[in-house]
Amino acid sequence: MQKTIRKYFPIFVLPTFIAFGFAFLIPFVSxxxxxxxxxxxxxxxxxxxxxxxxxxxxxxxxxxxxYFTVKFAVASIISINFFAFVLALVLTRKVKGTNLFRxxxxxxxxxxxxxxxxxxxxxxxxxxxxxxxxxxxxxxxxYWGLVILMNWQLTGYLMxxxxxxxxxxxxxxIEAARIDGASPWQLLTNIKIPMVMPSITICLxxxxxxxxxxxxxxxxxxxxxxxKKTAMMSLDIYNTIYGSTGTEGVGQAKAVIFFxxxxxxxxxxxxxxxxxxxxx
Amino acid sequence: MSKRKxxxxxxxxxxxxxxxxxxLTPICFIVLNSFKGKLYISDAPFAMPxxxxxxxxxxxxxxxxxxxxxxxxxxxxxxxVFSIIAISIFASMTAYYxxxxxxxxxxxxxxxxxxxxxxxxxxxxxSMVRLANGAHLNNPVGMxxxxxxxxxxxxxxxxxxxVKSIPxxxxxxxxxxxxxxxxxxxxxxxxxLKPTAISVSILNAMWIWNDFLLPYLVIGVATDYKxxxxxxxxxxxxYGSRDMGAMMALLVLSIIPIIIFxxxxxxxxxxxxxxxxxxx
Numbered sequence: 389m390q391k392t393i394r395k396y397f398p399i400f401v402l403p404t405f406i407a408f409g410f411a412f413l414i415p416f417v418s419x420x421x422x423x424x425x426x427x428x429x430x431x432x433x434x435x436x437x438x439x440x441x442x443x444x445x446x447x448x449x450x451x452x453x454x455y456f457t458v459k460f461a462v463a464s465i466i467s468i469n470f471f472a473f474v475l476a477l478v479l480t481r482k483v484k485g486t487n488l489f490r491x492x493x494x495x496x497x498x499x500x501x502x503x504x505x506x507x508x509x510x511x512x513x514x515x516x517x518x519x520x521x522x523x524x525x526x527x528x529x530x531y532w533g534l535v536i537l538m539n540w541q542l543t544g545y546l547m548x549x550x551x552x553x554x555x556x557x558x559x560x561x562i563e564a565a566r567i568d569g570a571s572p573w574q575l576l577t578n579i580k581i582p583m584v585m586p587s588i589t590i591c592l593x594x595x596x597x598x599x600x601x602x603x604x605x606x607x608x609x610x611x612x613x614x615x616k617k618t619a620m621m622s623l624d625i626y627n628t629i630y631g632s633t634g635t636e637g638v639g640q641a642k643a644v645i646f647f648x649x650x651x652x653x654x655x656x657x658x659x660x661x662x663x664x665x666x667x668x
Numbered sequence: 669m670s671k672r673k674x675x676x677x678x679x680x681x682x683x684x685x686x687x688x689x690x691x692l693t694p695i696c697f698i699v700l701n702s703f704k705g706k707l708y709i710s711d712a713p714f715a716m717p718x719x720x721x722x723x724x725x726x727x728x729x730x731x732x733x734x735x736x737x738x739x740x741x742x743x744x745x746x747x748x749v750f751s752i753i754a755i756s757i758f759a760s761m762t763a764y765y766x767x768x769x770x771x772x773x774x775x776x777x778x779x780x781x782x783x784x785x786x787x788x789x790x791x792x793x794x795s796m797v798r799l800a801n802g803a804h805l806n807n808p809v810g811m812x813x814x815x816x817x818x819x820x821x822x823x824x825x826x827x828x829x830x831v832k833s834i835p836x837x838x839x840x841x842x843x844x845x846x847x848x849x850x851x852x853x854x855x856x857x858x859x860x861l862k863p864t865a866i867s868v869s870i871l872n873a874m875w876i877w878n879d880f881l882l883p884y885l886v887i888g889v890a891t892d893y894k895x896x897x898x899x900x901x902x903x904x905x906x907y908g909s910r911d912m913g914a915m916m917a918l919l920v921l922s923i924i925p926i927i928i929f930x931x932x933x934x935x936x937x938x939x940x941x942x943x944x945x946x947x948x
Contacts, residue, residue: 389768389836389839389840389843390768390769390770392843392848392849393765393768393769393849394769394771396765396849396850397765399761399850400761400762400764400765400849400853401761401762401765401766401777403758403761403762403816404758404759404761404762404816404817404820404824405762405777406813407758407813407814407816407817407820408780408781408784408816408817408820408821409817410796410799410800410803410805410813410814410817411792411796411813411814411815411816411817411818411820412784412787412792412796412817412818412820412821413780414795414799415792415793415794415795415796415799416784416787416791416792416795418795418799419791419792419794419795422794422795429798475687478680478683478684481677481680482677483677483680483681483684484677484681485681485684488688489684489687489688490938491930491931491934492688492691492692493687493688493691494938495691495927495930496691497941498874498878498926498927498929498930498937499878499923499926500877500878500879500880500896500897500922500926501878501880501897502878502880502897502900502901503878503896503897503900503919503922503923506900506904506915506919507694507695507697507698507919508694510697510698510701510912510915510916510919511693511694511697511698511713514697514709514713514714515713517713540691540694545941548938548941548942549941549942549945552942590945594945601788601789603789603790603881604878604880604881604897607880607901608901622788622789622790625790626790626793626881629793629794636794639794640794642790643788643790643791643793643794644791646788646790646791647787647788647790647791650786650787650788651786651787654785654786
């Protein structure tokens with residue numbers, strides 16, 4: 389059977405592969421190459437070795453963006469996962485109207501980053517206007533604005549994953565623990581949390597990946613203002629490439645570093661997932 | 669015990685209702701203000717429109733005229749619908765081939781598709797946009813090709829996971845009865861893949877509908893093919909003298925289709941998200 393199917397390669401694989409080549413494969417390889425070149429259009433790349441990588445550090449933009457991203461990610465990941473888990477615990481208790489609450493909490497996740505960013509921008513500005521200031525007056529406002537926005541968007545999503553995890557715990561196990569006299573707190577720490585560890589891993593990495601790659605919300609909410617202080621890594625790369633001419637190569641070099649960073653995070657996730665599969 | 673649980677649940681119900689209110693505040697805020705005259709919005713941002721400030725549908729008419737919103741809606745719909753159709757057909761065919769034909773090449777292809785999931789967009793952005801312009805993909809049909817390439821990674825990966833679980837015997841029987849691989853695929857395998865195809869479509873629809881950077885860079889703002897996120901950014905993207913009223917109306921208009929879609933397909937959306945999170 390394998391032999392018969394094999395002849396059909398052009399029909400089964402080629403369409404996807406060609407599209408994949410245009411969207412990923414060729415740009416990826418050429419992106420790697422261009423990070424070692426000086427160029428303004430793609431027709432005149434000139435090999436400059438690692439000069440672009442050195443030039444990244446000629447100003448502090450990228451390093452600042454990195455710190456800001458990490459600071460934002462840490463606060464968001466902890467708060468989002470905490471709220472999502474608590475909500476999931478509450479919504480698996482058979483409170484009235486569970487479905488309605490789940491629907492509402494998940495909804496912001498479907499709204500696109502640009503639209504979401506502008507909704508919050510106008511609302512935060514409306515609040516700050518009462519104190520005669522604006523969102524872009526102070527980097528702290530932008531920082532907390534982003535954290536709150538991210539909580540609003542992602543909590544419902546992670547909550548859904550936690551709910552699925554909690555519902556997978558067998559009722560017998562919880563019943564047995566209750567008969568043995570476990571308190572609700574013991575039930576939570578000794579049964580529920582260990583049993584949803586797979587969901588916790590998934591949620592941690594979903595939130596890490598979302599926070600690190602965040603672009604649309606960042607652009608819409610503050611666009612990096614004031615003076616690039618609230619620009620995250622994606623936005624800084626975008627600005628380096630499209631914001632000024634002559635720095636395209638440096639921007640591409642930043643993108644390669646960003647890719648290695650994101651790739652390393654994904655690799656750690658893969659290793660943890662694999663390890664757990666072995667243990668089970 | 670039971671009585672205590674009832675009391676706790678009642679308290680939780682109240683807390684959940686308050687939380688729902690907080691979650692809905694940003695939405696209520698833009699709906700409320702979209703009906704106020706543009707000069708009144710910054711005066712009392714959280715007040716209901718009064719007789720003096722109420723402006724009827726003026727903001728909506730302004731917003732729609734300024735951005736040609738219905739055209740944007742049409743192009744967003746066109747790109748999203750055809751992209752998910754293309755992905756459902758071609759990515760599942762590719763996944764079928766990669767799972768059933770075991771050679772070094774299919775293994776390599778599978779790893780390439782999986783690998784592409786972790787590459788951040790910024791890494792390929794610069795080269796891809798130029799390549800797309802050179803290959804005349806800077807139109808809605810070209811966008812469908814690009815989305816097939818971008819959505820391909822996750823989709824092939826998810827389809828592969830499911831094809832593995834289909835027993836070979838069914839296909840062998842079909843082949844013995846005289847079906848060629850294409851007939852076998854479309855008559856036997858694809859109907860079995862339907863639930864996975866729905867999950868994959870939902871996941872892709874969610875990000876393609878909201879995607880901003882790809883259409884913004886490839887199609888640009890100077891054409892008639894702008895999508896919803898692009899017109900939103902185009903209208904309100906810069907600080908300065910912006911029409912707050914039209915902005916509020918446009919934000920409301922942008923989320924209406926999403927909310928309608930969500931209310932009708934809620935079950936599939938939540939299932940799709942859980943399936944995608946567990947596998948991705």
